[in-house]
Amino acid sequence: MLLYQIAPKPAPDYTAAKTQRQKQRAAGLHPDYWYPALWSHELLAGQVKEVVFWKRSFAIFRGEDGVVRALENRCAHRQLKLSLGNVEGCELTCAYHGWTFDGGGQCTHIEHSLFGHKMPNVKIQAFPVQERYGIIFIFPGNPELKDEHALPEIPEWDRQSGWGKIPADFLWNAHHSIIIDNTCDFTHAYLHRDRRPFTYAELKHLGTEGDAVDLEYDTRVGDTRLQRLFVNQKSTNTNAMKLGYRYPYQWSSTDDKIKHWCFVLPMDERTTRAFFLFYFSPDTVRIPGVPFRLPQAIVNAVMPIAKRLFVTPLLDQDRMAVEAEQEGYDKHWDKPVPDLNPVPQAFMQLTIRKWEEYLAG
Ligand code: FES
Ligand SMILES: [Fe+2]
Known part of the structure; x- marks a missing residue:
């Protein structure tokens, strides 16, 4: 007599998937397309938010100029999430030691002493952004393809x-x-x-x-x-x-x-x-x-x-x-x-x- 059920094995990831159905349910979506990140009204000037696309985290922020920018969500210093930081002008400053990144991902300012070093040339990845239909869209893949895979016209x-x-x-x-x-x-x-x-x-x-x-x-x-x-x-x-x-x-x-x-x-x-x-x-x-x-x-x-x-x-x-x-x-x-x-x-x-x-x- 069966007195208990054996706990089910977790569903396989893509590489272990055997059937078409298992592959489908483990597949992501191709990053070389535009994906909705937030409604435009969810991100006011001066705000930053974390958005996750297929297990990758992005820091999306709107500068004081109203323009939205998207960066990989890690500070180049100690890898804190930049979405914990603050928007200053049109740049994003990490919450910990105050390193500042522009919309292109370049570190432009370090709040503390440089201890005699030159300003280091550090950069994180930036991603194309567009706002249409009241939605902020990001392009998480190869930015060179952003015009090839356009959003539908509505x-x-x-x-x-x-x-x-x-x-x-x-x-x-x-x-x-x-x-x-x-x-x-x-x-x-x-x-x-x-x-x-x-x-x-x-x-x-x-x-x-x-x-x-x-x-x-x-x-x-x-x-x-x-x-x-x-x-x-x-x-x-x-x-x-x-x-x-x-x-x-x-x-x-x-x-x-x-x-x-x-x-x-x-x-x-x-x-x-x-x-x-x-x-x-x-x-x-x-x-x-x-x-x-x-x-x-x-x-x-x-x-x-x-x-x-x-x-x-x-x-x-x-x-x-x-x-x-x-x-x-x-x-x-x-x-x-x-x-x-x-x-x-x-x-x-x-x-x-x-x-x-x-x-x-
Ligand atoms: S971890 Fe971001 S400034 Fe140090
Ligand atoms: Fe339905």
Whole structure:
């Protein structure tokens, strides 16, 4: 008789992984892309914060000039985290002995006596930064490739576009691939059976081209009476949705009227911060009983309500599921995963191929 369970062996790291699934769940994301670090509003002038990209720590700081800079998070003197230090002007000073580093990583000043030495020429690594869509993005890989792997263009996110915008972010205890699978694998309509963001999904198209997987479902989007009240069914076809994994980002589009991008910050094998931008065409958003197109101010006012009523509760259900999937994987990583939908398989191949490209490079 079995009186106790043997503690499970930890999931293998990438080099020990045997199956495709084990490789996927141990893979990082290729650093030669732009990754979201923080919302712009999370970093005020004069502030420094630590951000982790795939087990590497970065000190991100905003100078008094408003410009954001990113450095590897270690002082060149005794390797303290520079995120413990202080922003002075447009430079970052270590908390311990007061060595100061500029945005290029050069040590420019030492607070204490040089004991007769010349000012030492020490430098730490600096990383490209850009702010777009209200997000601070860093490029943790080879800076020479920063223009080659550009961020997607989202003109709808401009202030003047008239589109309704909902930014949302979550720190989830799950591998990035579990999160990206979740956003595109519509077999999990059951999880959302009360909120019905998509129902009766049938895969119409799935294709991989270069570093992108595109797919389309026939599905009923926003399939409740309440959601239909707020979405103009005449101007928007809610019977299909296109989605994609444009490595390393994920997107969707319902009739080009309801869209989103999801940018993930993979922190380690079990921790991911996901930044979502949801946006809605001005002729899609309506208020029951109001016959005319809503002015921008009204659309803006409706968005936080939509976030509270629909987006946050929905993503909370996903959080429960992806964190539970991670827990299940950690215990049962050697069990087979009999997926019926080919979408997660296509995503898995892309994630592994890109990670192997990185490891080979
Ligand atoms: S450890 Fe940073 S100044 Fe000494
Ligand atoms: Fe979901």
